[in-house]
Amino acid sequence: MPRQENESPRDRVVAVAEHLFSDRGYKAVTLRDIADDLGIRQASLYHHFPKGKEELFVEVTERAMKRHAVGMRTTIAEAPENAECQLKAIARWMLSQPPIDMARMVRSDMVEIEEAQRHRLMQTALRSLILPIEGVFDRGIEREHLKSMGHSRLLASSFLSIIEAIQVSVRFSSRRPEDMADEMIDILMNGLRPR
Amino acid sequence: MPRQENESPRDRVVAVAEHLFSDRGYKAVTLRDIADDLGIRQASLYHHFPKGKEELFVEVTERAMKRHAVGMRTTIAEAPENAECQLKAIARWMLSQPPIDMARMVRSDMVEIEEAQRHRLMQTALRSLILPIEGVFDRGIEREHLKSMGHSRLLASSFLSIIEAIQVSVRFSSRRPEDMADEMIDILMNGLRPR
């Protein structure tokens, strides 16, 4: 089989690990789980990640964040200059990706890894996910006179957590996640009270 | 020391376990962690919970849900008959309690426990947390003509996830969580767009 044609074995490891970590978190996923899904032996993972589980998790998280940094940027750039449209586009982008439970990431996953790595990953998550959304709200405030409480960071992380809630809801609902996102964005823009 | 005056040893176990489980989740918390926080030996936990970790976790979750069922009911009952006030009161109630990461609960914690227990706990969580909030929105739709998309369940779980996002934000912000909640509720009610 000629290489370069598709995915390197290392990339497959990262992809499978991402899905498992994204679903159940760092501690609940074992190297055995990952190896089983890949159809290889647990020890074989050490060929790709000699420092082991933590190294793999950090790589998984870094890649996901890089993907989001790019995905967010292009998603926003390609959407009309309008907060509502951009939020709906962002929602679609996020829903196309493995879910990110920020609460779990901060409280459970990150505490398990080395201090230095943790700080760096948290910074990357802020830049890749929160700041781009914050930017959309800030430009909306500027250009469309959206209400501002001077703290669009809270708005951005609330938005992310709503997407997360939708990704959970999908398990119990037959509605399309995109419709749920649009509905919630509608409420964020116009409010529940009749106008 | 006369008993009945305060907390039974078993109650202390549940209380300590709740804080740890609430913070880091089922798999990431070991019986040793709980015992250490209590100042006892790991094996001593089996006196109170002979069936072990899962039994303890189920008890912790059930108690938390019962507390929420009561807390929600009285919080809503004591607030003015007005969706905005009731939501703000609920936010204060939730912020006074250990955080509940629904996404983690569904995806990570619940998968580790027995099928039957899982179903029961999920039902209890629905009744104790989601339905009361759903009720507030539904009555708001009825009485204050709030906008309805016919799916206030999504609204309720989004509301919960926003509270969760606030409890995470507190770690990085110096703002009062109650103020953050009020701000977000304001946006939910009136929208970001100028009226």
Add this chain to the structure above:
DNA sequence: ATTATCTATAGATCTATAGATAATGC
């Protein structure tokens, strides 16, 4: 030759059990 896998296994950690000891409450 390099890359990707394997088997075998050490060492750490975690849950759980058995049985002894101490404290508490009639």
Add this chain to the structure above:
DNA sequence: ATTATCTATAGATCTATAGATAATGC
């Protein structure tokens, strides 16, 4: 007598290491 703790330890699971074997790409 009952309740709450302890020590000691078995057994399972998990991460990680060492060294062998197979596949791949010049």
